Amino acid sequence: MKIYTKKDLNEYSLSLTYDDISLVPKEISQVKSRTEVNIKSKFLGIDLSVPVLASPMDTVCGIEMARELNSLGCIGIVNRFDSSLEELFKDEKSSEGVQAVSIGLNAEDELLEKIAEKNFLVCIDTANANNAHVLKKCEEVKKKYNLKVIIGNVAHGETLTRLVDAGADAVRIGIGGGSMCTTSIQTGIGIGQVSSLLDVYFHREELKLNIALIADGGIKSPGDVAKALAAGADIVMLGRMLAGTKETPGEVIKYNDQLWKKYRGSASFGVKMKGEFIEGEETMVPYKGPVQNVINSISDGLKSSMSYLNCNSLDELKHKDCFAILSTSSYIERLPKK
Ligand SMILES: NC(=O)C1=CN([C@@H]2O[C@H](COP(=O)(O)OP(=O)(O)OC[C@H]3O[C@@H](n4cnc5c(N)ncnc54)[C@H](OP(=O)(O)O)[C@@H]3O)[C@@H](O)[C@H]2O)C=CC1
Numbered sequence: 001m002k003i004y005t006k007k008d009l010n011e012y013s014l015s016l017t018y019d020d021i022s023l024v025p026k027e028i029s030q031v032k033s034r035t036e037v038n039i040k041s042k043f044l045g046i047d048l049s050v051p052v053l054a055s056p057m058d059t060v061c062g063i064e065m066a067r068e069l070n071s072l073g074c075i076g077i078v079n080r081f082d083s084s085l086e087e088l089f090k091d092e093k094s095s096e097g098v099q100a101v102s103i104g105l106n107a108e109d110e111l112l113e114k115i116a117e118k119n120f121l122v123c124i125d126t127a128n129a130n131n132a133h134v135l136k137k138c139e140e141v142k143k144k145y146n147l148k149v150i151i152g153n154v155a156h157g158e159t160l161t162r163l164v165d166a167g168a169d170a171v172r173i174g175i176g177g178g179s180m181c182t183t184s185i186q187t188g189i190g191i192g193q194v195s196s197l198l199d200v201y202f203h204r205e206e207l208k209l210n211i212a213l214i215a216d217g218g219i220k221s222p223g224d225v226a227k228a229l230a231a232g233a234d235i236v237m238l239g240r241m242l243a244g245t246k247e248t249p250g251e252v253i254k255y256n257d258q259l260w261k262k263y264r265g266s267a268s269f270g271v272k273m274k275g276e277f278i279e280g281e282e283t284m285v286p287y288k289g290p291v292q293n294v295i296n297s298i299s300d301g302l303k304s305s306m307s308y309l310n311c312n313s314l315d316e317l318k319h320k321d322c323f324a325i326l327s328t329s330s331y332i333e334r335l336p337k338k
């Protein structure tokens with residue numbers, strides 16, 4: 001069987017996603033215990049214990065989630081759709097423990113000044129970073145307020161230099177791959193998440209650009225987190241994996257003797273409240289309890305993956321370069337059976 005490097009995968013004829021690839025352990029690991037594996041990193045100057053960002057969706061990240069993730073050594077980006085941003089600036093105490101917020105293209109100076117006072121990380125939350133108006137907003141936020149800026153999304157690395165020139169510090173990679181996403185069905189846009197990530201990764205490396213890469217959408221398990229980081233992401237952005245946890249905004253609902261919480265796309269009817277350009281769905285997900293359980297499971301899975309691959313740091317994982325492409329049967333074989 002061929003062992004693929006990132007470059008091989010990037011040149012593969014078909015677009016690939018997480019379920020198409022696997023990591024291959026092929027050397028003697030020197031790791032004595034998974035507890036010793038170091039998964040610490042820095043993202044735009046912030047120290048992380050686990051390289052996870054919560055997506056700025058209204059059923060994923062409000063103030064409570066952002067605070068809890070901060071205390072767990074991750075980052076939660078407060079969403080722009082509900083009343084969270086208003087609450088955040090109510091008084092001095094309300095923004096304690098929060099590090100990042102999202103804004104739309106129409107964000108005004110009044111809001112940006114408050115954000116700048118707190119020196120928050122700003123995510124310009126749009127579907128398409130390859131848009132002149134998004135780049136203009138990015139330039140404005142950088143020039144006027146000199147904040148760290150995340151923009152997105154992109155599916156390909158072709159325009160990466162333009163994003164960097166506009167001042168972007170990080171980019172969300174992935175169009176059409178989110179679990180609530182109907183963009184591909186509605187528009188025919190988007191490729192597999194792994195191929196998107198690799199393409200942007202190689203553009204960054206070849207052009208020696210200084211921009212952090214966020215693998216955003218389609219990550220379903222700690223194993224997918226490991227694959228995304230091995231494929232070149234600096235951090236992963238999660239929606240579905242964090243949805244349903246105690247700290248997400250929204251009520252816990254009892255139905256058929258089971259507990260549920262709502263999860264919906266930012267371009268769903270429920271968020272937009274008008275029937276134009278709907279590119280997202282809405283669902284109920286089982287209640288999962290504290291988000292700490294999810295983060296612990298990601299931390300364990302990632303450390304274990306790195307131990308198999310003889311990696312002691314995330315930087316080593318990024319340079320491991322040992323992937324397989326899975327046949328459909330070998331993908332199915334790897335799933336637990338009843
Ligand atoms: N990762 C992904 O694949 C996607 C993610 N999303 C998420 O949903 C959120 C809400 O999306 P949505 O309200 O549709 O749009 P955005 O919030 O991204 O809209 C940003 C602005 O861009 C304009 N625009 C022009 N062309 C497009 C386009 N092709 N897609 C989207 N906007 C466009 C919009 O105006 P007008 O509406 O008048 O055109 C709007 O003024 C996004 O912020 C993003 O987080 C949405 C779609 C895809």
Ligand SMILES: Nc1nc2c(ncn2[C@@H]2O[C@H](COP(=O)(O)O)[C@@H](O)[C@H]2O)c(=O)[nH]1
Binds near residue numbers: 172174177181218267
């Ligand atoms: N096309 C759409 N994409 C959306 C929408 N809302 C969010 N998103 C994207 O999905 C990820 C989360 O993905 P998941 O697989 O972890 O659930 C999020 O960060 C956005 O990039 C939407 O309505 N339409």
